[in-house]
Amino acid sequence: MSEATFGSKLTMNLGPRSYDITLRRxxxxxxxxxxxxxxxxxVVTDSGVPPVYARQVADQCREAVIITVPQGEGSKCLRTLESVLQQMLAFGMGRGDLVVAVGGGVVGDLAGFAAAVYMRGIDFINCPTxxxxxxDSSIGGKTAVDLGDTKNVxxxxxxxRVVVVDADTLSTLPRRHYINGLAEAIKAGLLADPELFELFETGDVDADIDQIIYRSLQFKKGIVxxxxxxxxxxxxxxFGHTIGHGIEAVKGIKGRRKVGLYHGECVALGMLPMIESNSLRRRTRAVYRRLGLPVRAGFDKEKVYAEMLHDKKAQGGRITVIKVPGLGCWRADTIPVESLRSLLGLEG
Known part of the structure; x- marks a missing residue:
């Protein structure tokens, strides 16, 4: 496995929209x-992020305001977006100014979308923690809020403009959140990087976290x-998100719902039915058990199916899903939305 340290830099090559991804402690x-x-x-952050991180960024700026939103998926909504935009306007921000996200995926999606729509677009920097x-979500340019229980619509x-990955911020992350995020790295391994997947089978995720992040970003960079x-x-x-988002809508931790599953846990469950090889599915379940990710969860499958019908990829009664026939390869299948029922284990 190639070496990668947290003194690395990747460049997202997108012509005039290119930017550097710095990985440095x-x-x-x-x-x-x-x-x-x-x-x-x-500087946009949330109440679950140690305040010292946002303050570190603000202290380096000529003029800064720290905007703190409530922790959790519930903040990815139009009401919170409006609050962020109002605070940006009150601060007197113009077209030459900057939004910096300091936090997890919710903060990055929310702050990035605020930057995209404020004055028809201002600069944005993502500092994932x-x-x-x-x-996963720190690169690629997808920004969004949810509409009700429908994610990212x-x-x-x-x-x-820049993405800064400082792995030292992981030291304050609760263990379950730390493991939750690794589901997206397992996804990358299953789709295109067998060595990364094998690292999860035999390696030490804590000792190898630099390598895991680097390889995952390399994979996503190439795709984007x-x-x-x-x-x-x-x-x-x-991959894993069609069913995963349905599970998250029904079983996810959001708003007043304090007990349930996190995004990565839902994606992990959503990947299993899309793996066509029985042996690879067994290996993936073994990885989940090794890490502490769920291999099954009780949920109302009819409700999950109903939520999946809201998926923005569903058009004209058909939906494109990603299946993995074997380790390191994938294909896109466009199927009738009714076929999602069998993938969920529902009859008819």
């Missing part, structure tokens, strides 16, 4: 070396460069 405290902070900066956001493609706006190869990244 301690980078958050030195953001000024990587980006222009000599302007008004809105969770395994889930470092491995209001959004825009808006690429960041080939298909920035999801018209072809980028559909692979939806």
């Amino acid at each position: 301690g980078a958050l405290q030195n953001l000024y070396q990587l980006a222009d902070l000599n302007r008004r900066v809105a 969770t395994t889930l956001s470092m491995i 209001v959004g825009a493609f808006w690429q960041p 460069e080939a298909d920035e706006t999801e018209h072809g190869a980028r559909r692979a990244l939806n």
